[in-house]
Structures are given as structure tokens and as C-alpha cells.
Amino acid sequence: MKKYLYIYKSELMTNIQYAFDLLIGFITYCIMIFIFLNLWQYIYQDPKELINGYTMSQMIWYVIITEILWMSLGGRKLCKKIAEDVRSGNIAYNINKPYSYVEYSLWNHMGLVTVRFVLVGILGMILGAIFLHTFPSLNIFQLIGIIVSCILATMISIYIITALGLISFFIEDASPFYWLYSKMILVIGTIFPIEFFPAVLQPIIKFSPIYVVSYGPAKLFVDFTTTGFFNILIAQIIYLIISCTICHLIYRKGVRKLNVNGG
Numbered sequence: 001m002k003k004y005l006y007i008y009k010s011e012l013m014t015n016i017q018y019a020f021d022l023l024i025g026f027i028t029y030c031i032m033i034f035i036f037l038n039l040w041q042y043i044y045q046d047p048k049e050l051i052n053g054y055t056m057s058q059m060i061w062y063v064i065i066t067e068i069l070w071m072s073l074g075g076r077k078l079c080k081k082i083a084e085d086v087r088s089g090n091i092a093y094n095i096n097k098p099y100s101y102v103e104y105s106l107w108n109h110m111g112l113v114t115v116r117f118v119l120v121g122i123l124g125m126i127l128g129a130i131f132l133h134t135f136p137s138l139n140i141f142q143l144i145g146i147i148v149s150c151i152l153a154t155m156i157s158i159y160i161i162t163a164l165g166l167i168s169f170f171i172e173d174a175s176p177f178y179w180l181y182s183k184m185i186l187v188i189g190t191i192f193p194i195e196f197f198p199a200v201l202q203p204i205i206k207f208s209p210i211y212v213v214s215y216g217p218a219k220l221f222v223d224f225t226t227t228g229f230f231n232i233l234i235a236q237i238i239y240l241i242i243s244c245t246i247c248h249l250i251y252r253k254g255v256r257k258l259n260v261n262g263g
Contacts, residue, residue, distance in 0.1 A: 003099055004107040011111025026120050029071045033127050036063045036191070052195040057132050058222040059193075064124045065218035066190040069153060072116035075161045078109050079178040082165025086254070102247045105162050106155065113154055142224045149217040149229070152236040157213045159243035166247065169254030181209075189214030212239045 044056035085091040167174040189210035216232035
């Protein structure tokens with residue numbers, strides 16, 4: 001575990017040096033939040049009105065949190081890097097290294113995500129305070145629970161995207177799979193909570209990655225309950241184990257394919 005923490009620390013320190021450059025790239029985030037702010041202000045005639053159990057303030061905070069998670073992830077960069085490692089053969093140099101390529105990808109990318117999450121998180125909180133003049137009422141233990149949920153959500157997302165990138169072992173281009181996944185998370189998991197979808201679709205969405213990587217942490221931020229926290233936490237742990245296992249299985253099968261083909 002120490003070697004992975006060292007990998008994480010090294011990447012973290014590298015990205016801290018370029019924190020200002022990363023912050024400039026978050027202009028898109030500000031534009032997105034401004035658009036959704038005006039959208040929900042138009043939909044809600046009364047800020048205290050409830051629509052599917054959400055006030056206007058809760059809906060805007062929900063979008064802010066889901067956008068923080070998505071903007072800080074940098075999933076396209078990760079998927080592209082892994083796919084290029086596979087296609088170029090660079091991944092072969094990692095086979096005999098004293099660490100797993102899958103875990104290396106996780107902790108290396110977590111170093112980037114940590115810096116981006118802190119920067120865009122601060123920006124999101126400032127925008128929310130400016131537009132709404134209020135924060136959800138949360139105590140220290142609830143904040144810790146939300147942070148834990150965000151960390152697990154990020155780890156699950158990285159494992160899923162890593163698995164998508166590793167598909168390049170078997171097909172020419174894995175980018176269409178990432179495109180589909182990213183649009184599913186962005187359209188279904190970011191803009192609207194699960195409660196806004198038809199009742200027949202809600203159970204399906206709750207079993208999808210959306211529940212654990214997007215909806216869960218945002219829901220806890222706007223409406224924290226102990227029962228909800230443990231339900232989301234259990235679902236995230238299950239998804240973390242499954243996504244990690246799938247990543248390792250795809251990687252091992254891909255490595256065997258390289259060995260058989262003389263790669």
C-alpha cells in the first residue's frame with residue numbers, strides 16, 4: 001500500500017505546481033452553473049416550492065455537487081491515456097513492475113483528481129453562496145460522511161473508466177464506450193436527481209453507476225439522513241469491489257492476450 005500512496009503523493013505534488021493552470025480550465029464549470037441556476041429559477045415560481053421533494057436551493061446545490069464530481073474527474077484524459085498505453089505497447093513495460101497497473105492508474109489519477117476537486121469544490125461553494133446566500137445545514141460528522149462518499153464515488157468512477165480504457169486490448173477504439181458512459185452520467189446523473197425520472201425507471205437507475213458516482217454524494221449534501229448515508233455507503237462499497245474486480249479481470253485477460261501474441 002505504501003508504494004501506491006507514494007505514487008499518489010508524487011502525482012499530487014506535481015499537479016499542485018500547476019494548480020493555477022487547472023483553475024483557468026474551470027471557466028466551463030462557472031458557465032454550466034450559471035445556466036442551471038437560471039433554468040431552475042425559471043422552473044421554480046416560488047423558491048420554497050417543492051418539486052419531487054426538492055426546493056430550488058436543494059436542486060441548485062445538487063447540480064453544483066454533481067458538477068464538482070464530474071469536472072474534477074478528468075475521465076476523458078484517463079481513458080485516453082490507458083487506451084494509448086495499450087495500443088502503443090507501453091503497458092507491457094508495467095507487467096513486470098512491482099505494482100499493479102490497475103492500482104497504479106487509480107492512485108496516479110487520484111493525485112490529479114484531489115487537486116481538481118479542491119479547486120473546483122471551493123469555486124462551487126463560492127458560486128453557491130453568491131447565488132443562493134445559504135448552505136445546507138450540516139454538522140461535522142455529516143460533512144465527513146459526504147467526503148467519504150465523494151472519495152468512494154471518485155474511486156468507482158476511475159475503476160469504471162479504467163475498465164473502459166482497457167477494452168482497447170480487444171477492440172481498436174474504446175472511446176465510443178467512454179462517450180456513452182460519460183453522456184449517461186452527465187445527462188441522467190448530473191442534471192436531475194433520480195426522483196425526477198418516471199417511477200418505472202427509478203429502480204433501474206438506482207442499480208446503475210449513477211446512484212453511486214453522482215446521485216449519492218449530492219443527495220447526502222442536500223438532504224442528509226443516516227439511513228440514506230448507510231444505504232449509499234453499502235452500495236458504493238459493493239460497486240467498488242465489483243468495478244475493481246472487473247478491471248483486474250480485463251487487465252489479466254489482456255495481458256494473457258499480449259503474451260500469446262508475443263507482445
